[in-house]
Amino acid sequence: MRERYQSKEIILIFVACFFFFSTQLNASDKLKLPKGIIKLDGRTAPPLILNDMEEEKYDLAQSKGRWVFVHFWATWCGPCRREMPTIQSLSEKIDQKELEIVLVNTAESEDAIFEFLGIVAPDLNPLLDKDGLVTEKWQPRGLPATFFVSPQGKLRFLALGGRDWNSGDYLTFLKKLNSLKGL
Amino acid sequence: MRKHPNLLYILIILLPLFITNVVAESKPLPEYQSTYEDGDIKFRIVDRTPENISAFYQGREFKQTAIDEILNTCYFTVIIHNKTQTTLWLELDNWQFSQGKRQIKRINREYWKNRWDAINLNQAHRSTFGWTLMPEARDLRADEGVGGSIVIPIQDKPYTVTANFATRPDKSGPIKTVKIHGAQCVKDIKAKK
Numbered sequence: 314m315r316e317r318y319q320s321k322e323i324i325l326i327f328v329a330c331f332f333f334f335s336t337q338l339n340a341s342d343k344l345k346l347p348k349g350i351i352k353l354d355g356r357t358a359p360p361l362i363l364n365d366m367e368e369e370k371y372d373l374a375q376s377k378g379r380w381v382f383v384h385f386w387a388t389w390c391g392p393c394r395r396e397m398p399t400i401q402s403l404s405e406k407i408d409q410k411e412l413e414i415v416l417v418n419t420a421e422s423e424d425a426i427f428e429f430l431g432i433v434a435p436d437l438n439p440l441l442d443k444d445g446l447v448t449e450k451w452q453p454r455g456l457p458a459t460f461f462v463s464p465q466g467k468l469r470f471l472a473l474g475g476r477d478w479n480s481g482d483y484l485t486f487l488k489k490l491n492s493l494k495g496l
Numbered sequence: 497m498r499k500h501p502n503l504l505y506i507l508i509i510l511l512p513l514f515i516t517n518v519v520a521e522s523k524p525l526p527e528y529q530s531t532y533e534d535g536d537i538k539f540r541i542v543d544r545t546p547e548n549i550s551a552f553y554q555g556r557e558f559k560q561t562a563i564d565e566i567l568n569t570c571y572f573t574v575i576i577h578n579k580t581q582t583t584l585w586l587e588l589d590n591w592q593f594s595q596g597k598r599q600i601k602r603i604n605r606e607y608w609k610n611r612w613d614a615i616n617l618n619q620a621h622r623s624t625f626g627w628t629l630m631p632e633a634r635d636l637r638a639d640e641g642v643g644g645s646i647v648i649p650i651q652d653k654p655y656t657v658t659a660n661f662a663t664r665p666d667k668s669g670p671i672k673t674v675k676i677h678g679a680q681c682v683k684d685i686k687a688k689k
Contacts, residue, residue, distance in 0.1 A: 348639065349639070349640070351637060387624070387627065389552070389555070389556060389624070389628075390627075419623065419624070419627065420619075420620040420621075420623040420624045420627075421556070421620075421624070422557065425556070443620060444618075444619040444620050444623065445619065445620055445622075445623025445624065445626075445627075446619065446623070448623070448627075449623065454631075454634065454642075455627075455631065455642060455643075455644075456627055473637065473640050474640070474641060
């Protein structure tokens with residue numbers, strides 16, 4: 314009698330898990346991706362451990378449990394320069410407990426970064442990939458590139474090139490990410 | 497005495513061939529247009545002057561020996577926009593650079609690695625330089641753009657760029673070809689003036 318009860322329990326757990334994962338996958342599939350955002354295969358995000366401009370160490374592994382917007386950029390890249398003010402503005406609109414914004418500058422000096430960000434995005438504090446090796450491990454398709462890392466630490470989406478993150482479709486997409494916490 | 501008429505016949509036979517070749521050689525190529533655009537692609541060559549190149553890399557604190565290495569080459573930027581609704585394959589190995597029938601070998605990343613090793617360029621500058629080069633291969637998605645620099649040895653005459661792109665995600669579509677005639681290394685234009 315007890316054995317039959319246990320096997321029913323196991324079946325129920327399986328059914329519950331199946332429904333949970335299929336709901337999450339469906340949600341991901343149904344999420345309308347705005348122009349220039351592509352779905353990734355969900356491989357584990359490469360390590361990201363760097364210091365920011367205030368020499369505070371950041372480790373992506375500590376951000377598990379929330380979505381992370383990992384943005385690679387450089388001051389010499391035209392689309393990066395146009396996009397950065399929109400990221401500054403986005404950072405004021407979203408709750409970073411749900412979507413954390415992490416900027417990674419690729420292989421530039423602090424002076425070059427400060428000179429640029431001081432004017433266009435003074436509140437942003439990028440991580441410094443001083444030798445560019447972390448960027449190379451992430452293999453963005455060019456600069457700028459924005460990866461969306463899921464609360465489980467998986468690479469789920471990639472934004473190709475630059476854009477205005479405050480325009481309707483992108484804001485809607487960013488807000489909907491939080492409904493995909495199981496990814 | 498019999499040799500002379502033979503020589504004459506040979507000359508008569510060869511003369512039209514010679515003339516045809518001269519005419520073919522001197523047939524003007526289409527005028528240089530730095531941009532090609534149709535319903536599938538926008539392809540633009542941006543010529544870089546030595547001053548442009550020096551200013552850019554000096555601004556990034558590259559040492560002069562590294563800048564000189566770049567200035568010793570023919571360096572230009574290409575910007576591509578895939579206007580199709582499918583994949584366009586950027587594969588630089590499928591591009592040709594030529595002067596008439598002569599093929600020009602593109603300077604690849606391996607060359608730069610060796611040069612940077614030789615002058616002991618720091619890792620940050622190698623990385624920055626690498627990001628300014630055109631990717632070797634990329635599956636350009638619908639509406640995706642890409643830009644980057646391409647380097648060939650310095651040429652003293654105009655050259656032709658032939659860019660071939662496989663199409664569709666599995667490369668099963670027709671090859672898209674863009675040809676730009678009459679491109680020139682900017683420092684040669686300056687030298688001629």
